[in-house]
């Protein structure tokens with residue numbers, strides 16, 4: 438056996454005998470083969486872990502960028518955002534495949550503004566209805582990006598591609614009673630999502646003006662009627678209302694610190710074609726047609742509940758009026774350069790109708806009797822009545838609702854029957 442010294446200090450050739458040399462060569466050869474083998478193993482392991490890391494990164498990025506990105510996608514965004522009238526605007530409509538989002542987008546496009554929708558297509562209610570709205574928008578040249586307002590990278594990308602002049606922020610977790618079932622969804626969309634959107638707006642250059650959907654529910658337990666913007670809004674009756682009220686405060690800070698132009702719209706129970714299946718007028722219609730009972734809530738002392746139901750076309754006019762009159766944001770790259778407008782308006786109909794009266798109108802339009810189950814209003818976040826004072830909106834936005842509940846529900850029922858037919862059975866019933 439070679440000595441340790443031999444191994445480390447190889448002898449000069451010719452100094453060792455032959456047997457010793459063969460032995461040494463064999464040993465060296467064996468040693469180098471096993472080293473090579475080890476190296477090979479090491480390389481294979483390295484390659485394998487590199488490949489699996491790559492696939493992890495790939496699948497990860499696929500998860501985060503599920504359905505956005507790429508040259509084709511960017512082209513669709515740009516084309517959709519193109520302004521086709523002088524003095525027009527380019528608007529990012531969040532909740533673009535939602536009820537109000539769809540109608541506002543169509544109205545903007547129709548008059549030549551650029552519109553890009555953004556919607557996460559969640560399954561709070563039947564996503565196939567949202568997909569159908571998306572198809573409708575697509576037919577009118579409006580591209581709806583599939584993504585969440587909490588995705589900061591996506592928002593930054595959108596502002597990178599298009600210098601949006603306005604953001605119409607309608608994406609939200611809606612519904613008053615569902616907040617007891619899934620409270621966190623309200624925090625996710627109405628608080629975290631709102632902050633994520635405002636962060637993107639404040640960093641954009643130029644900063645867009647923001648018009649967004651607050652809610653009549655912020656008046657909560659307020660008893661003074663009709664509800665005016667200056668009335669107290671510190672007694673919310675539901676978590677939904679509390680998140681909308683929080684939104685009003687959050688938008689105020691972004692206005693104050695970063696100079697974002699903000700207009701908050703307090704919508705009053707909006708209804709109409711392409712509406713939300715979680716709302717009473719919608720699922721009452723479905724149940725009446727299917728011969729199923731409906732539950733009608735009644736207030737204290739057997740007083741009927743009432744809502745200031747507002748037709749979608751009137752709401753659209755209020756939204757466009759808000760966009761048209763929104764002053765500019767004053768900041769750039771996250772810095773405020775002067776005061777910017779902060780406005781809040783009621784968008785209601787100014788004529789509340791009781792829930793039993795709403796049922797009566799539906800019965801007449803459907804030519805069918807409802808099977809009514811009348812119960813006392815459970816403590817689920819509902820308020821007994823809503824009634825908007827709209828003088829501010831009338832004065833500042835030229836807002837003037839023109840559709841009463843009879844006329845609006847007639848249009849809704851016509852749409853419902855053409856969309857679902859008389860036997861609507863599929864779809865996720867939320868209530």
Ligand SMILES: O=C(O)[C@H]1O[C@H](OP(=O)(O)OP(=O)(O)OC[C@H]2O[C@@H](n3ccc(=O)[nH]c3=O)[C@H](O)[C@@H]2O)[C@H](O)[C@@H](O)[C@H]1O
Nearest residue numbers: 611612613652653654704705706716717732733734742819
């Ligand atoms: O203005 C708003 O800010 C909100 O308007 C809407 O809320 P609401 O006014 O509560 O509408 P909606 O659910 O259609 O109930 C209508 C009436 O039917 C009664 N109602 C309801 C369900 C039922 O099973 N029975 C019943 O009597 C119920 O008690 C109520 O009196 C939006 O959903 C909400 O997202 C928000 O935008």
